[in-house]
Amino acid sequence: MxxxxxxxxxxxxxxxxxxxxxxxxGVAADAVAAGVDRWRRGADTPDDFDEAVALSRQGYADLIGVPIGRVAVGTAVSQLLAPVAAGLPDGAKVLVAEGEFTSTTFPFAAQAHRGVTVTEVHLAELPAALPGHDVAAVSVVQSADGARVDLDALREARERSGVPVVLDVTQAAGWTPLRLDWADWVVAAGYKWLLSPRGAAWMAVHPRALERVIPVNAGWYAGEEPMQTVYGMPLRLAKGSRRLDLAPVWLAHLGAAAALPYLASLxxxxxxxxxxxxxxxxxxxxxxxxxxxxxxxxxxxxxxxxxxxxxxxxxxxxxxxxxxxxxxxxxxxxxxxxxxxxxxxxxx
Incomplete structure (x- = not known):
């Protein structure tokens, strides 16, 4: 210990x-263990997990420096980026770093049938290469070797060019200070540096980028009041980023509800x-x-x-x-x- x-x-x-x-x-592991014990006894209802989801959502918002209203919950980086990729126009040009983790790139590459192309450049060259593209997607810290993108240069390039930016902070959030309210989308999985169980992930969406996404994973939890959107048509989604919510993995969020606020308090x-x-x-x-x-x-x-x-x-x-x-x-x-x-x- x-x-x-x-x-x-x-x-x-x-x-x-x-x-x-x-x-x-220890407190996060204990929270999950207690949840498993309640599960085996049928002691919980779906509403009992609302607080844990809210706490993990707030913890993520605090860690990356955005308002909680921007944060959607999901299960994995690729799942959360699928609506972003689906929202690209036909023939869109996507810029990524060479050797990027594929959960960040494959959702865009999977749109090739619509003429979407993905171009790789060296990490250091990515900010300067933004003009002429429709979106750029990059990890703040590279999974393979820990190389870091120049966030200041990327922000300046985004402001000059107007090209929206996806940031994957899976290998950065939790050990380094982040203030990413300027980025269009900021996504992370929780089971690495955020010390949470696998199955909890989050994406912050800037208000200017919300209409660029198509909620291809829409389900009951994406409604303004989830328990009021469990049956029947028509489609009725939350007005903000919560329209991208996926029904949460309950036990994962029990751990994240302890781990993320702890990290954000440091x-x-x-x-x-x-x-x-x-x-x-x-x-x-x-x-x-x-x-x-x-x-x-x-x-x-x-x-x-x-x-x-x-x-x-x-x-x-x-x-x-x-x-x-x-x-x-x-x-x-x-x-x-x-x-x-x-x-x-x-x-x-």
Whole structure:
């Protein structure tokens, strides 16, 4: 058990796989366990989960710096982006980063039958490449190697060109401060850095972008009063971003209702400093340049690291490691011990 930033985490030593699965604070895990116990006894009704969904929605809004009224709930990034992709005009041109996580790109690529095209550019070139496109979609922090998009440059390019922007903050929200009220769509899955169960995801929609989407997943929960839209026609959706709501995965939101408000209550500048400092300590101890990201990709064997008690993952042919608020310098030392005497290079 580790104490970190005012919470307890049952995280094993050497666990550096948060970019794949985050370890919940004890209160979040306990909330899910209590929900499972009530489920097995038939002790809940659908209305009993409304508070948890509202708390997770507010927590996400606070973490990315937007009003709660902009936030829709769903289950996965690709599911939430499907209405955005469906709303593109025929023949639309989509700009993405090379090697982008496919949950961010495939919803747009799947519109090829309508003449929609997807163009990949190097991450550093993406802001300058906005003009001439109908939308740009990019992760704030890249899943494969922790590279970060230049948000200031992207915002300026969006303002100059008028090209709407999709931001995926799945690998950024929870460990770095974000103020993204300027972006058109901001989406995230909760089971990584947001320390929630898989099955909870959120998307903030700027008011100017709401009419650009087609609610292809519309169901009863997308109504203004969900319990009043469970039967019969006509179509009657909520006026704001809630028209994109998918019926929530209840147990997932029980955990998210504890985890997201906890993260949003923290000094995220301090969390960012903690996480990036651990990652940069690892890099500099290996004779490599610091990068200021919580995610590190190394020319190393993840299976070999596992044999030394380090839990990581293999992505794009590299060993990917992530340092969250519950990690310590002991985890850095464990990686260094596993790598000696060889030297590694970071993923470029």
């Amino acid at each position: 580790r104490d970190a930033f005012g919470a307890e985490f049952d995280v094993p030593q050497g666990y550096l796989n948060t970019p794949s699965i985050g370890i919940p604070p 000094d995220l500048a301090a969390v960012h400093s903690h996480c990036a400092a651990l990652a940069d300590t690892l890099l500099t101890r290996l004779g490599l340049p610091a990068r200021g990201s919580a995610i590190v990709a190394l020319d190393a064997d993840a299976d070999g690291l596992a044999a030394a008690g380090v839990t990581a993952s293999t992505r794009a042919g590299k060993a990917r490691l992530g340092f969250h608020l519950y990690n310590t310098v002991d985890d850095v030392e464990r990686v260094l011990d596993a790598l000696r005497p060889r030297r590694t290079r970071p993923c470029r």
